[in-house]
Amino acid sequence: MKTIKVMFAVAIMALMFASCGKKEKILVLYYSQTGNTKAVAEEFANRLGADIEEITAIVPYDGDFQATIERCKEEMALDSLPDINCLKHNINEYDVIFIGYPVWFGTYAPPIASFLKDNNLSGKKIVPFCTFGSGGLESSKKDLVDAQPDAWILPAYGVRAARMDFMPQEVETFLIANGFIKGKYLYPVTFSYPHPVSDADIALYDAAVKGYPMLNARPVEVGFRSNNGDLEYVYTAVDEPRMPAPDDGDKKPDLPPAGKVKVYVKIIPGVDTSFTRVVR
Ligand SMILES: Cc1cc2nc3c(=O)[nH]c(=O)nc-3n(C[C@H](O)[C@H](O)[C@H](O)COP(=O)(O)O)c2cc1C
Structure with a gap:
């Protein structure tokens, strides 16, 4: 009886190991x-x-x-x-x-x-x-x-x-x-506490969103962090109301402002300064 119990336990363990390695x-x-x-x-x-x-x-x-x-x-x-x-x-x-x-x-x-x-x-x-x-x-x-x-x-x-x-x-x-493949990865630190934007911060923001007409938001504050060697900024920006064309007379703006948005900007030294995503 004892032998059967041991054999049973060994079989269960073998099965567990097999499924772990699957x-x-x-x-x-x-x-x-x-x-x-x-x-x-x-x-x-x-x-x-x-x-x-x-x-x-x-x-x-x-x-x-x-x-x-x-x-x-x-x-x-x-x-x-x-x-x-x-x-x-x-x-x-x-x-x-x-x-x-x-x-x-x-x-x-x-x-x-x-x-x-x-x-x-x-x-x-x-x-x-x-x-x-x-x-x-x-x-x-x-x-x-x-x-x-x-x-x-x-x-x-x-x-x-x-x-x-x-x-x-x-x-x-x-x-x-996310553990799907092996490799070296430095987990990013959190963003710094946001501070009101300076002229230099605004210039960087303008460069990052340049050429993207759908984003019509004014930056108000910014935090930053170092992410695997790149610098990353998160701007809080306020969507500007989109005004009707001048010949629309008294019409109200047809699109309401979306409120505050987060605009993420990454700087890859010598390669790129552009926004990576907007979170509404
Ligand atoms: C009908 C339509 C709606 C879209 N809506 C959004 C949107 O809400 N936000 C956005 O950032 N891009 C939007 N896009 C842009 C697409 O997400 C983008 O071009 C995407 O990379 C296209 O992917 P695909 O080449 O695999 O089709 C939209 C594009 C289409 C055609």
Whole structure:
């Protein structure tokens, strides 16, 4: 009897060790209209040796920017989501799913909303990633948590469409920081306590947001930190009201100010000074 008990215990331990060493299966899923998110998805899949698949709408969003905006507005008014094609991969076979999307209207693009509605990701580890004009990482991640409350939503990666050159390096750093691949990573310190902006701070802000017309915010205070050798600034800025064109007569501004926004600026010495994201 004692021998049987010992053999049983040994078998259980062997099973435990076997499952501890089991490599997690990773799938990278993404939707992309103009190729930015596709490039990030491929970067993740290559570095992880993971399977990858594109989510596609049965009726593709193949119009230009304005046509896509119009179609989305119509769909939002009708509270409808696009039908998407069936996936070739069986998501049940995967432990970790990276989900990538462009930010549209502050959240994930509609084909991703369709995917999240059609699939139950309970218990799975989800790594959101996105590309955007100015921001939407935080808001879209929050929507993802709301859509799949029983999934384990891990830290997310996002990059501006204008900063795609920095994406491969950032993806590597992100994967190291989150334990997916091995490498050296210095965890960033917190930002300094914010101080009112000086003329030099304003000049840096202006240089960082130059060429991005959609951001119309005036910086009021700033904090900074050193992040893996780069300097990073977080500005608190106040959205300016957008006034109507002069010939609009007495009309009130058609877009209300969004209030305070956080604008993150990274300085990579000798290479780049641009904003990395806006958090509304
Ligand atoms: C319909 C539409 C809505 C968009 N909305 C936002 C937005 O709310 N915030 C933002 O920063 N960028 C927005 N963008 C810009 C896209 O997120 C950005 O260009 C993205 O990199 C496109 O990714 P893709 O090449 O994978 O399609 C929008 C683009 C489109 C077409």
